[in-house]
Amino acid sequence: MRDRNSNSNNSGRREFMRTGLAVAGGLALPAGFASRVLAADQPPIGTWPAGSQGDSVFIGIAVPRTGTYAVQGEDELKGYELAVEHINEGHPLIKAISPKTKKGVLGKTVKYGVADSAAKPNDAVQAQQRFITENKAILLTGSTSSAVAVALNKLAQREKVLYVAGISGSNDTTGKDCVRYGFRQNFYGETAANALGPVLLKAFGKNKKAAFMTPDYTYGHTVTKSMNDFLTKNGGWTMVTNQVSPLGAPDYSSYLTNIANSGAEFLINVNWGHDAVLSTQQAKQFGILPKMKLVIPYQIPFLAPEVGPDVTEGVYAATDFWWTLEDKYPLAKMFVEAFQKKYNYRPEWGAENAYMEFALWAEAVEHAGTFYPPDVIKSYESPRKLNSMVGEVEWRAADHQLIRPVIIVRGKKPGDMKNKEDFWEVTEIVPGAGVMQKPDAFGCNLGAYT
Amino acid sequence: MISWSNFVSQLFNGLALGALLALISSGLTIIYGTLGVLNLAHGAMFMLGGYAGYVAYEASGSFIVAVIAGTLFLGIVGVLMERVVIRHFYSRPHEDQLLVTFGLAIVYVEGVRFIFSSLSKTVPPPPLFTGITSLGFMVYPTYRLAVVGIVAVALLALFLVLYRTRLGMIVRAGIEDSVMVDSLGINVDRVFMVVFGIGAMAAGFAGIVNAPVVSLTPDVGEAILVQTFVVVVIGGVGSFTGAVLGGLIAGEIISITSMFNPGYAYVMLFAAMTLVLLVRPQGLLGTRGRE
Numbered sequence A: 001m002r003d004r005n006s007n008s009n010n011s012g013r014r015e016f017m018r019t020g021l022a023v024a025g026g027l028a029l030p031a032g033f034a035s036r037v038l039a040a041d042q043p044p045i046g047t048w049p050a051g052s053q054g055d056s057v058f059i060g061i062a063v064p065r066t067g068t069y070a071v072q073g074e075d076e077l078k079g080y081e082l083a084v085e086h087i088n089e090g091h092p093l094i095k096a097i098s099p100k101t102k103k104g105v106l107g108k109t110v111k112y113g114v115a116d117s118a119a120k121p122n123d124a125v126q127a128q129q130r131f132i133t134e135n136k137a138i139l140l141t142g143s144t145s146s147a148v149a150v151a152l153n154k155l156a157q158r159e160k161v162l163y164v165a166g167i168s169g170s171n172d173t174t175g176k177d178c179v180r181y182g183f184r185q186n187f188y189g190e191t192a193a194n195a196l197g198p199v200l201l202k203a204f205g206k207n208k209k210a211a212f213m214t215p216d217y218t219y220g221h222t223v224t225k226s227m228n229d230f231l232t233k234n235g236g237w238t239m240v241t242n243q244v245s246p247l248g249a250p251d252y253s254s255y256l257t258n259i260a261n262s263g264a265e266f267l268i269n270v271n272w273g274h275d276a277v278l279s280t281q282q283a284k285q286f287g288i289l290p291k292m293k294l295v296i297p298y299q300i301p302f303l304a305p306e307v308g309p310d311v312t313e314g315v316y317a318a319t320d321f322w323w324t325l326e327d328k329y330p331l332a333k334m335f336v337e338a339f340q341k342k343y344n345y346r347p348e349w350g351a352e353n354a355y356m357e358f359a360l361w362a363e364a365v366e367h368a369g370t371f372y373p374p375d376v377i378k379s380y381e382s383p384r385k386l387n388s389m390v391g392e393v394e395w396r397a398a399d400h401q402l403i404r405p406v407i408i409v410r411g412k413k414p415g416d417m418k419n420k421e422d423f424w425e426v427t428e429i430v431p432g433a434g435v436m437q438k439p440d441a442f443g444c445n446l447g448a449y450t
Numbered sequence B: 001m002i003s004w005s006n007f008v009s010q011l012f013n014g015l016a017l018g019a020l021l022a023l024i025s026s027g028l029t030i031i032y033g034t035l036g037v038l039n040l041a042h043g044a045m046f047m048l049g050g051y052a053g054y055v056a057y058e059a060s061g062s063f064i065v066a067v068i069a070g071t072l073f074l075g076i077v078g079v080l081m082e083r084v085v086i087r088h089f090y091s092r093p094h095e096d097q098l099l100v101t102f103g104l105a106i107v108y109v110e111g112v113r114f115i116f117s118s119l120s121k122t123v124p125p126p127p128l129f130t131g132i133t134s135l136g137f138m139v140y141p142t143y144r145l146a147v148v149g150i151v152a153v154a155l156l157a158l159f160l161v162l163y164r165t166r167l168g169m170i171v172r173a174g175i176e177d178s179v180m181v182d183s184l185g186i187n188v189d190r191v192f193m194v195v196f197g198i199g200a201m202a203a204g205f206a207g208i209v210n211a212p213v214v215s216l217t218p219d220v221g222e223a224i225l226v227q228t229f230v231v232v233v234i235g236g237v238g239s240f241t242g243a244v245l246g247g248l249i250a251g252e253i254i255s256i257t258s259m260f261n262p263g264y265a266y267v268m269l270f271a272a273m274t275l276v277l278l279v280r281p282q283g284l285l286g287t288r289g290r291e
Helices: A002-028 A031-040 A070-089 A092-097 A121-135 A146-159 A189-204 A218-235 A253-260 A273-285 A303-307 A323-327 A330-343 A349-368 A373-381 B004-035 B042-060 B063-084 B094-116 B142-164 B166-183 B188-210 B220-235 B240-260 B262-279
Strands: A056-063 A109-116 A139-141 A162-164 A209-215 A238-245 A266-269 A293-296 A316-319 A394-396 A401-403 A406-411 A424-430 B132-134 B139-141
Touching (some): A070 A092, A070 A109, A070 A273, A070 A330, A070 A349, A092 A330, A092 A349, A109 A121, A121 A139, A121 A146, A139 A349, A146 A162, A162 A349, A189 A293, A189 A406, A189 A424, A209 A218, A209 A253, A218 A238, A238 A253, A238 B262, A253 A273, A266 A273, A273 A293, A273 A303, A323 A330, B004 B142, B004 B240, B042 B063, B042 B094, B042 B188, B042 B220, B063 B188, B094 B220, B132 B142, B142 B188, B142 B240, B220 B240, B220 B262, B240 B262
Parallel strands (some): A056 A139, A209 A266, A293 A316
Antiparallel strands (some): A394 A401, B132 B139
């Protein structure tokens, strides 16, 4: 009895000490170590652990390099490439965003493959499926079309591989089509409308008539709706016509003829990529511009150099980033300088978005201390302030949308341009939290971790 | 948004759009009718014409020089293409012809993208045709008005070549029965080369004439190609006049539908093509049994 008691006491004490040590050790160890231990006990999921067992990890990038969005896709790709380079060498800019980064991600070199999506969902999904199967990709990215972003969201959730959106302006990407495995850094229809709307009302007043040009897919429809809702409810504006056209329409004359006959005072052009360039140029040919005032709710990289600053002069646009923000934000300055040095031009917002997506992913993984996807997702979701090129930002756990400012720009007069890329002046930096809808307002249901 | 002035405007707009489609389609239909080759590179050749003209414009500053350069360059491209590649495919299955012309299209498009990047290039209209003209019921870009005239002249020239010359007679005979033409002792091989060259020149001419209307990108021919095929199917394969009629019909369908619901403009175009295929499979002015 006694022995047994004493044994029991001994074992109880040993148990106590073991537990105590474990707790103390756990507290002393970096958080990452603990979750790595936990993750190691998990069954394989997606490309984990196969994709991160070697000394490198692979990212699948699908951007449009042909078609209507090719120009923007190339710019986006450069942002990704620069980010990978910076991550692998432990560049100060990456370290400013992801303080735990040394070289690579969790010490592993980042490699990537690039596929041309032509902004077509099927092409993008096929390419990414190949990256998952053949390269064990642990991260997918790229879009420049919300139709692609939504398709890749679904692929990511099905395959349990993380996806960070490239350019995607639809409310649906982190709205009704949001997924647990998808994340979006950039601004979108609703935030654009709520940031740009007040600026338009202040500049032009109430009760105006507007003609919309809308590309016929999720991006176009949601951006037009958000913009029109804001202007109608808050300013009494009227949508006198909404010209919906297919992606990559070869000619806009029919739509523009309707607009010319609509009595509108404003042309709100939601078209994007070359569609925006062509429709804007043709609007000028038809005399619609400058008779009507042009508004760009969702900025198009390279629009100004392509249509000319005489067309964009005085035009208001909402955007994610413009290079003159370097005067205000030190990280923006570092980015613009590094980008310009490598590519000989100043980055557009597609490149900034691409860079930030990778930098924020590196931060989330380093913070999690593991590549185990559910832990990385939880790392994204755990509340904390992050550094970015536009000041402090943070992820919204409920819909995986980054809370970040929307930048309002106005086209400069050709005579006021200080250099050949000085097309826009930043007129306002609108904080993100106030312009976002409630996380469930667009029907977001993130789904399962595993 | 349906008002009388808008309706008339759109009718007119359809005419301008249709004229361009007619010009591009005529080259495609002549080539297919004579050679039996469905040229999927036709859109890319249209694009090449635009870029060749752009280069000439940048060098000379003259729109007329650009038009001549774009057209001639494509004539040369067409002849070379026919001699080096296409003629080896006359006796091969249609799938092979589709694949090789599709492949050539990719080479042309990506070659241009490699040299000029994807950023769009613009060729301004000649000074005489810049600005806007008031037609009373509407204002219209002056150059687009001019395009209707330019295309009409070009189509007339093509018509005269096809219907009033010995070469045209041989071409038309070749469209009907190339074996018979060959057995009559006419060098069909050379005729084929010339026809391909003429078809390519029509595409090149359309490409540069269209350049001030659309800004040039390497992909500019892709969307046009689809419409061009629709035009050829509606008008009748191998029929020059069918291509003209088909072009005008396609232009009007897009314009008029856009007035009611712009989202359905292209749906209606394809619906019209389906209807033609159901009711008159050979196309409106096509001949039954012609391949």
